[in-house]
Amino acid sequence: MPLINFPHKKRKSNRSGVILIAVLWVLVILTMLTTSIGRNTSIELSLTKYAIARLQAKYLAWGGLVYAMNQIRQDSQHEEFKAYDTLYSCAIVTDEDSASKDIFSKKELENGYFEVVYDVKGEDALDDKIILGMQDEERKINLNTLTLQNYKILKSLIEVLGFEEDVAEKIAAAVIDWKDEDSQITNEPQGAEDDYYMGLNPGYHIKNKLFDSVAELLLVKGMTMEIYEKLKEYVTIFPREGQFTVNFDTASEIVLKALSYSVLDTVVAEKADADSMVMKLIEYRRGEDGVEFTKDDRVIELSDIGINAKERVISLAINPYRVKKSNFIRIQVNAVQEARNVEANIESIVKRDDLSVVYWKRQ
Numbered sequence: 001m002p003l004i005n006f007p008h009k010k011r012k013s014n015r016s017g018v019i020l021i022a023v024l025w026v027l028v029i030l031t032m033l034t035t036s037i038g039r040n041t042s043i044e045l046s047l048t049k050y051a052i053a054r055l056q057a058k059y060l061a062w063g064g065l066v067y068a069m070n071q072i073r074q075d076s077q078h079e080e081f082k083a084y085d086t087l088y089s090c091a092i093v094t095d096e097d098s099a100s101k102d103i104f105s106k107k108e109l110e111n112g113y114f115e116v117v118y119d120v121k122g123e124d125a126l127d128d129k130i131i132l133g134m135q136d137e138e139r140k141i142n143l144n145t146l147t148l149q150n151y152k153i154l155k156s157l158i159e160v161l162g163f164e165e166d167v168a169e170k171i172a173a174a175v176i177d178w179k180d181e182d183s184q185i186t187n188e189p190q191g192a193e194d195d196y197y198m199g200l201n202p203g204y205h206i207k208n209k210l211f212d213s214v215a216e217l218l219l220v221k222g223m224t225m226e227i228y229e230k231l232k233e234y235v236t237i238f239p240r241e242g243q244f245t246v247n248f249d250t251a252s253e254i255v256l257k258a259l260s261y262s263v264l265d266t267v268v269a270e271k272a273d274a275d276s277m278v279m280k281l282i283e284y285r286r287g288e289d290g291v292e293f294t295k296d297d298r299v300i301e302l303s304d305i306g307i308n309a310k311e312r313v314i315s316l317a318i319n320p321y322r323v324k325k326s327n328f329i330r331i332q333v334n335a336v337q338e339a340r341n342v343e344a345n346i347e348s349i350v351k352r353d354d355l356s357v358v359y360w361k362r363q
Contacts, residue, residue: 136326
């Protein structure tokens with residue numbers, strides 16, 4: 001019997017194969033789309049969780065700032081502690097049951113914690129270089145309250161930091177011209193008025209107003225980045241008005257030396273006398289353990305310190321600048337959202353009198 005071909009069945013089989021391949025490709029494409037969508041959803045979910053964690057960290061930091069401001073308020077209402085500030089007890093109430101580390105170390109809140117700290121720089125540096133607590137602005141040289149009568153304090157500060165006398169004189173005089181409203185050059189030709197700045201390339205006008213930031217120093221005649229980087233830790237712009245004052249109980253060795261050197265041309269004494277006096281002040285305020293930032297830190301009492309005649313003359317010359325209570329407090333809060341280990345930081349300066357925030361920066 002002859003074989004019979006059925007060509008229509010073969011065509012049907014071919015169509016079935018094509019359909020099967022198409023279905024498989026559709027499944028592959030759908031699988032890829034599903035995987036891609038799942039991956040995108042996972043990424044978006046992670047980003048959302050991270051954004052929530054950042055928000056939580058930010059509010060943990062804000063909580064730390066409010067907490068620190070409340071410590072300032074309590075200090076201002078305390079009969080004993082409101083009268084002075086030291087490195088150990090700056091704008092806080094401390095007693096046998098509480099210390100800076102107890103008040104500011106790792107304060108737990110929902111979702112994380114915060115700490116109030118500041119970095120210790122320069123000659124104040126300890127092994128860990130981190131201090132739990134707050135820092136006052138009155139420990140620094142205030143650019144805005146310098147005058148023609150005392151601007152050589154800034155000159156002395158720049159010299160103490162290792163720069164030449166003529167460079168220091170030029171910058172200090174130019175700082176006075178930068179913020180005063182007249183057109184008279186301070187200690188001509190050292191200072192500078194508008195003609196000097198407009199002659200630069202590019203030129204700009206002198207400000208003739210108070211400093212709004214320490215970084216403005218970079219616009220002042222004679223200032224370099226090298227000088228600025230060394231100087232910026234020892235100067236402030238707060239308070240913006242009033243008499244020039246420094247808290248001797250919190251000021252660094254460098255600031256105290258700058259003050260002392262600035263009066264040497266008016267008294268019978270040498271730099272060696274100023275250096276020895278400053279070291280005696282610092283040793284006294286360290287207390288019995290000889291270490292600063294500890295519970296036995298003392299408020300300087302000149303009558304209790306064994307200083308000689310020349311040292312006493314210097315101390316009396318700088319004493320009009322002294323203030324014991326600081327009114328502008330720098331607060332640095334570091335916060336951590338623990339679930340995702342997200343950090344947030346707030347640095348601010350608070351005016352003690354009314355707890356107003358005069359400066360803040362968030363990271």
